[in-house]
Amino acid sequence: xxxxxxxxxxxxxxxxxxxxxxxxxxxxxxxxxxxxxxxxxxxxxxxxxxxxxxxxxxxxxxxxxxxxxxxxxxxxxxxxxxxxxxxxxxxxxxxxxxxxxxxxxxxxxxxxxxxxxxxxxxxxxxxxxxxxxxxxxxxxxxxxxxxxxxxxxxxxxxxxxxxxxxxxxxxxxxxxxxxxxxxxxxxxxxxxxxxxxxxxxxxxxxxxxxxxxxxxxxxxxxxxxxxxxxxxxxxxxxxxxxxxxxxxxxxxxxxxxxxxxxxxxxxxxxxxxxxxxxxxxxxxxxxxxxxxxxxxxxxxxxxxxxxxxxxxxxxxxxxxxxxxxxxxxxxxx
Amino acid sequence: xxxxxxxxxxxxxxxxxxxxxxxxxxxxxxxxxxxxxxxxxxxxxxxxxxxxxxxxxxxxxxxxxxxxxxxxxxxxxxxxxxxxxxxxxxxxxxxxxxxxxxxxxxxxxxxxxxxxxxxxxxxxxxxxxxxxxxxxxxxxxxxxxxxxxxxxxxxxxxxxxxxxxxxxxxxxxxxxxxxxxxxxxxxxxxxxxxxxxxxxxxxxxxxxxxxxxxxxxxxxxxxxxxxxxxxxxxxxxxxxxxxxxxxxxxxxxxxxxxxxxxxxxxxxxxxxxxxxxxxxxxxxxxxxxxxxxxxxxxxxxxxxxxxxxxxxxxxxxxxxxxxxxxxxxxxxxxxxxxxx
Numbered sequence: 001x002x003x004x005x006x007x008x009x010x011x012x013x014x015x016x017x018x019x020x021x022x023x024x025x026x027x028x029x030x031x032x033x034x035x036x037x038x039x040x041x042x043x044x045x046x047x048x049x050x051x052x053x054x055x056x057x058x059x060x061x062x063x064x065x066x067x068x069x070x071x072x073x074x075x076x077x078x079x080x081x082x083x084x085x086x087x088x089x090x091x092x093x094x095x096x097x098x099x100x101x102x103x104x105x106x107x108x109x110x111x112x113x114x115x116x117x118x119x120x121x122x123x124x125x126x127x128x129x130x131x132x133x134x135x136x137x138x139x140x141x142x143x144x145x146x147x148x149x150x151x152x153x154x155x156x157x158x159x160x161x162x163x164x165x166x167x168x169x170x171x172x173x174x175x176x177x178x179x180x181x182x183x184x185x186x187x188x189x190x191x192x193x194x195x196x197x198x199x200x201x202x203x204x205x206x207x208x209x210x211x212x213x214x215x216x217x218x219x220x221x222x223x224x225x226x227x228x229x230x231x232x233x234x235x236x237x238x239x240x241x242x243x244x245x246x247x248x249x250x251x252x253x254x255x256x257x258x259x260x261x262x263x264x265x266x267x268x269x270x271x272x273x274x275x276x277x278x279x280x281x282x283x284x285x286x287x288x289x290x291x292x293x294x295x296x297x298x299x300x301x302x303x304x305x306x307x308x309x310x311x312x313x314x315x316x317x318x319x320x321x322x323x324x325x326x327x328x329x330x331x332x333x
Numbered sequence: 334x335x336x337x338x339x340x341x342x343x344x345x346x347x348x349x350x351x352x353x354x355x356x357x358x359x360x361x362x363x364x365x366x367x368x369x370x371x372x373x374x375x376x377x378x379x380x381x382x383x384x385x386x387x388x389x390x391x392x393x394x395x396x397x398x399x400x401x402x403x404x405x406x407x408x409x410x411x412x413x414x415x416x417x418x419x420x421x422x423x424x425x426x427x428x429x430x431x432x433x434x435x436x437x438x439x440x441x442x443x444x445x446x447x448x449x450x451x452x453x454x455x456x457x458x459x460x461x462x463x464x465x466x467x468x469x470x471x472x473x474x475x476x477x478x479x480x481x482x483x484x485x486x487x488x489x490x491x492x493x494x495x496x497x498x499x500x501x502x503x504x505x506x507x508x509x510x511x512x513x514x515x516x517x518x519x520x521x522x523x524x525x526x527x528x529x530x531x532x533x534x535x536x537x538x539x540x541x542x543x544x545x546x547x548x549x550x551x552x553x554x555x556x557x558x559x560x561x562x563x564x565x566x567x568x569x570x571x572x573x574x575x576x577x578x579x580x581x582x583x584x585x586x587x588x589x590x591x592x593x594x595x596x597x598x599x600x601x602x603x604x605x606x607x608x609x610x611x612x613x614x615x616x617x618x619x620x621x622x623x624x625x626x627x628x629x630x631x632x633x634x635x636x637x638x639x640x641x642x643x644x645x646x647x648x649x650x651x652x653x654x655x656x657x658x659x660x661x662x663x664x665x666x667x668x669x670x671x672x673x
Contacts, residue, residue, distance in 0.1 A: 012483070012486055012487070012490075013490070015483070015487060016486075016487045016490050016491060019487050019491070020491055020496075023496070024499070027499060027500065027503055030503070031503055032503075032504070038503075149632070149635055149636070149639075150632065152631075152635060153576070153628055153631040153632035153634075153635050154627075154628050154631070155579075155580040155583065155584060155627060155631075156580075157584055157587060158624050158627065158628070161602075161606070161611070161620075161624070162624075164611060165611050169611050169612055259526075263489050263490075263523060266489070266490055266491070266492045266493070267492075267493070267494075269492055270492035270493060270494035270495050271494065273494055273495060273498060273588070274494070274584050274587070274588055277588055278606075288495060288498065289588060289590075292498060292502045292590050293589075295502075297503075300498075300499055300502060301499065303495065304492075304495045304496060304499050307492045307495045308490075308491055308492055308495075311490060311491075311492045312490060315490055
């Protein structure tokens with residue numbers, strides 16, 4: 001594991017966060033009619049009555065950390081230092097609570113379903129990709145490949161709707177929404193755990209459907225690797241099939257997929273916004289949705305920044321594992 | 334190109350000869366052009382069922398968006414009885430919604446907007462990706478390349494959907510073209526990377542290297558040797574990008590984040606879902622019909638992209654074109670086949 005490679009990736013992640021923060025600041029400025037005009041009606045409906053422009057600007061500063069009175073660079077500097085040094089993302093217009101507090105309550109729930117969705121989707125696409133390549137042109141291959149093409153043509157939120165209809169409404173295997181059954185005490189007891197898993201299962205599966213899009217590419221890679229000489233040598237050496245399938249075939253066909261998988265992480269995490277609304281699963285995505293509906297701009301920008309921060313962290317962790325499975329990285333680029 | 338090693342050849346002459354061989358009658362040239370670009374692809378398209386089915390599905394939706402809009406009246410509330418069941422009346426074959434609007438008419442009138450969004454989104458993302466990818470690939474190893482790739486990596490890792498949601502929440506775009514452009518913003522980086530790596534590998538080909546040594550201007554190398562080879566990737570990825578644009582735009586309408594000013598499949602799904610269509614069998618067609626449309630259109634695009642993959646395969650195409658076999662071909666594609 002070379003420190004240089006990791007430093008480069010870390011620098012990139014920090015740069016990305018800065019860019020997103022700058023974009024969110026610029027979006028405040030680009031609001032139709034400027035931030036003051038755009039947020040006036042929202043704030044007025046909240047506090048009632050009329051306020052003079054100075055007081056309005058002070059209130060905007062209070063809520064959003066952006067003071068429209070100051071020159072642009074001062075505004076940006078204040079905004080950036082609030083976000084980075086104080087982890088202060090402003091105050092929600094409607095919930096009258098700090099955005100950071102609101103988001104922190106929701107993060108574990110979103111992480112729960114997203115991580116399971118990723119694990120499910122990626123292991124399924126690797127497994128199916130390798131299996132179909134192994135049995136290329138068999139009936140199993142054509143059936144599974146067609147199913148994957150079909151699945152990739154259905155948006156993940158429609159997968160969610162179909163799952164709700166068949167597994168939660170027609171049959172009562174799963175709840176239709178929410179994150180925990182009513183009247184169940186939180187704690188390490190079996191009922192709580194079961195209810196937790198039952199509520200998270202369908203959202204995780206429908207987000208996982210998004211992550212299976214790599215299966216066909218995986219199949220192509222595996223077919224190419226199967227034609228390599230070292231596979232034939234391994235077979236001639238009389239190595240066990242399972243060892244060839246995992247260590248030779250699986251390992252070498254995953255490597256080119258790694259970038260795609262890492263890009264997919266951001267996609268799966270952001271799909272939470274739609275999936276959580278479909279399942280009424282109160283995670284960060286639903287919080288963002290509520291913020292859009294109520295024009296709660298500080299909360300909206302806050303969720304965008306936290307979504308970015310989480311995706312970047314996850315991608316960085318994936319990078320750490322990449323150095324473990326690709327021997328070329330440890331030699332240095 | 335083993336001749337290139339021999340000094341007795343005048344390289345410039347050799348190349349020029351390659352571009353302009355002995356005069357050929359215009360009829361022959363037209364015939365060859367048609368053979369290479371129309372007949373052979375069509376022949377493969379017929380042989381490759383995926384391109385055929387995908388193209389047919391796409392053509393069906395295109396007809397729906399052009400002729401269909403003209404044939405079927407724009408639905409308004411109270412056109413028909415409320416929540417009529419499907420397959421019972423010719424006036425509303427797919428049934429009606431809670432406002433008495435025929436479902437099939439809503440589906441048809443949502444199609445033009447859908448295509449406008451797809452068009453704008455695909456043009457923006459594919460065009461931008463091709464531009465960034467080609468420039469970065471050609472300036473490989475320079476500062477321009479590293480700057481462009483850093484920008485690409487930054488955009489790749491920003492979660493696209495939340496960003497788009499924030500942008501649409503602030504600007505509330507109503508025009509489908511603008512919605513498409515917004516959606517195109519986060520769809521280009523992946524393709525830009527693919528194009529760049531393609532350009533890099535094409536640059537390594539001996540015929541491109543030869544053109545460079547011979548001092549052929551950069552613009553003609555780009556046009557003749559590189560762009561023609563990239564077109565397949567751009568077309569295939571264009572189809573896949575369109576699918577993503579459909580997923581995202583319908584998703585945003587389904588969430589109710591984009592303003593409900595036009596007919597859209599996502600709007601229908603939103604209204605039906607909010608009305609608890611899943612638990613009311615009489616409302617189910619309102620929910621299912623747009624879902625089927627989205628599935629069909631994206632399925633068509635996926636099939637088309639896979640069919641195009643074999644369609645653009647030069648070796649396959651050369652086998653299906655009769656005229657290309659004789660003598661030295663001046664076609665770029667044949668050069669590519671001869672190059673390795």
